[in-house]
Amino acid sequence: MAKAKVLVAGAGPVGLVSAMVLAEAGVDVEVFERNGDVMEDLRASTFHPPTLDMLAPYGISDVLVASGLKARMTQQRDRRKGLIAEFDLARLAGSTGYPFRLQCEQWKLNAELVRKLRNHPHVTLRFGCAVEEARQDEGAVMIRIRTQEGMEEVRGDYLIGADGAWSTVRRSLGIEFEGYTYPERFLVVSTDFPFEAHFENLSWVNYVSDPDEWCVMLKVPSLWRVLFPTAEHESDERVLSDEFIEARLQGLLPRAGVYEVVHRTLYKVHQRVASRFRTGRVMLAGDAAHINNPLGGMGMNGGVHDAFNLSAKLIEVIAGRAPDSLLDKYERQRRTIAIEYINANTARNKQLIEERDESARSRIHAELRATAADPEASLAYIRKTSMFDALERAGSIA
Template sequence: MSSHVLIAGAGPVGLVSALTLATAGIQVTVFERNTTAPEDLRASTFHPPTLDMLARFGLTDELVSQGLVARYTQQRDRKNGLVAEFDMSLLEGETQHPFRLQCEQWKLNKLLIDRLALFPHASIVLGAEVQSVSQDADSVEISVKTASGIQAFRGDYLIGSDGAWSAVRQSLGIDFEGFTYPERFLVVSTDFEFADHFPKLSYVNYVSDPQEWCVMLRVPSLWRVLFPTSPDESDEEVLTDDSIQNRLQNLLPRELPYSTIHRTLYKVHQRVAKEFRRGRVILAGDAAHINNPLGGMGMNGGVHDAFNLSDKLVEILTAGGSPDLLDRYERQRRAVAIEYINANTARNKKTIEERDPETRRKTQDELRAIAAHPSAAKDYLRKTSMIDALERAESIT
């Protein structure tokens, strides 16, 4: 009987894993609790190595055609404007895609779902919420809540890619170590063209300020602006029209009110699962590690998990590879989650919100100096684009 891998969650991590496995001839079933494919509006940045990986399936060119190629990223000051600009073309020779792609995450989901539909041994079950997990030496079984009741499914392995509140992780009793920031993050999408008013604005901008920093990201049809919110503000207060307008008007005053297309408020965490593997169950993506979005490393790191893990499962299930490869996955990706993804995103937040004037001045001077020297700028971009993190993972045996 052919091998069968179960996957909890039909986000990019679960779907990339499914496509990798299906391409190798392995039966795969993806369970998604939502009744439609997720259209998550949070992630919108694809880093160069992620684009390199997706090119394996011919997906990168399709994504690029639907997004914006961001050659430059900027560090800005809310009052003083541009601090430093980094040219990602310095990464030529390090990657096949020396740029960041600004493209909504749901577009990747759709491409992956369309591609999976070509494989008769791959299926996606919508409206199916994985609730609990059990396993023995030879298989894993999941309990799934569907419209017709609770059903059980059995497979050789289970990938838990069911998000930050992962039922798979919780069912196994795996600790999710770390902390939650007191403030929530507000993302507002508007069709107003900020680039007509901020000189030389790039598609990716980290704007520091001691009172209210922000991140300004361009996607094909909209600008997305991320603001921190005060723990003293209720969710209802943050999401009112007056509150949204005040934040946008403080960023750029104008006579007319801003039109907003989306507004999303969410809690932000820095957490890493104590274990990424328990027997035949393996965690990936947000189920294994979550971080603040400053740097765009969450979804990208999850996709990197998916390729690392699913390639190892292919070797185990089709080429007689040792299941111990899954322990190497845990060693590799957990180290990266702690040493690179969580460490860098936490540092990014600290930098952008710094209130001490002298520390702010020193940091901005350092950024200017790095951007002015190509070798230093390249090192900086290797780190921020996650190339260093992948090399670190590969070095772990």
């Protein structure tokens, strides 16, 4: 492998996966993270089968499976009518080593990656180092970082901007983040209440439609996480209050006792895609390149898919086996997927789950039932929602 150094801004799953793939191929990597240690981010909790297939050769998937829940079934439900349709991911057996969704907190992936990379000979992990600026010339990239000791400049051959939705790398290069922000915010409440004992045949992954208050119910090993939309006019303080959250949970399942809430978070939701994923020696990946609503679990998974795609191409370019223009193919492939699949499907998922018109709701439910009952249509649905179709589409783009 030719000598080169890749700088990575951000030590979330996308930055750390990129570092792992590059380092295992013999590329020197330096990772910069503004936080002092691995973040225990509670947002993402679903790993799709192809993501686990990608991570498996690095010894990570089995670690995650051991600490997660296998969700063989996903369900489309209605708050008034109950179960509408159920889809069995076991039908993917033969095309993946992991025919299920894995319900496992994102921070467990981050922690395992950091454990593997801390003593890797080709990796330098620098926590507490905030990337403040990025620039480049024909021969190198330069970043300015802020540490406890002050400002420092670091040079490298390439830079991966995996520094999240508010990416300093993206903004330094003047790349537009095109799209929109939903007026409502999403409230995620974690509770140890056993919903599975009170809803008949409840799966670990449930999308619950309703014209007034839809929700998503996801199980992780020790908790249920329930996602609710919130009205634009309601203050953050009110939405996060004990009284407000208790009323939402009682509306979902009335009970005599009070729900014990272990964690609560409220965040704005966006559908945005960067106008470019590559500018010279700098590439964007993950949330720095595209963000979407969480309905379908495609955000983190799509970012990890970016990391594998980009890292494989960087390895070929650095080794001299491919021209620099191969990096443009990364942009063509992954930006197309961000627009046509990740953003389009998550936006459609939200539109369907919150549909208010009764005739339209009845039609949606009938279509879901028909899809679930048809073996061929059901498998196509599962492949699409598990992101196999997106990866095949990316691979077809020259």
